[in-house]
Amino acid sequence: MKLLKLGLISLVILFLLATIMGTMLPSKVLVSRAINIKAPIDSVRSQIEDIRQWSNWVEGMNxxxxHIQSSVxxxxxxxxxxxAEKNDSTVISxxxxxxxxxxISTMRVIYQPQQGVTIVQWQFEQSIGWLxxxxxxxxxxDKILGPMMEKNLDQLRRLIEAETSSL
Structure with missing residues (x-):
């Protein structure tokens, strides 16, 4: 009986400790990656604002x-x-x-004409519960999404730079 009581008290204390530690962590998590692409902004936008084009550079889309129902x-x-929203510089899904x-996934494109570079910044934002x-x-x-985002952004860069160099 004492062992059962000790085990139950230990579980309650561990749960309370984990809950207290969890309250110190943010309720929103943001994972962000960026890449420079040597290409005009229009060639980048055409790849990111249409889900049907994602199969060219997002791993697993094939x-x-x-099942792609439409461009959105x-x-x-x-x-x-x-x-959900797209404009000249942002695609939010x-x-x-x-x-x-x-x-919430946000892809931003920023063109820097002096360098001939388009910066693509991709982020995922997730709200976390209290448990x-x-x-x-x-x-x-960050450890799960980050490497996947880096790999996909690199594939996007290689695709677009190959397309623009062949023009």
């Missing part, structure tokens, strides 16, 4: 689990992706996971 809607694996948790395992698990977002 997978059978991907797709089912990518278990996530529903919708381009909403990624809703199978569990219904949204992530300790959600807060502590959010620490891994």
């Amino acid at each position: 997978d059978p689990s991907v 809607n797709a089912q990518i694996g278990k996530s529903e992706v919708t381009i 909403t990624w809703i996971t199978a569990k219904g948790k949204p992530q 300790p395992w959600e807060k502590l698990g959010s620490i891994m977002n």
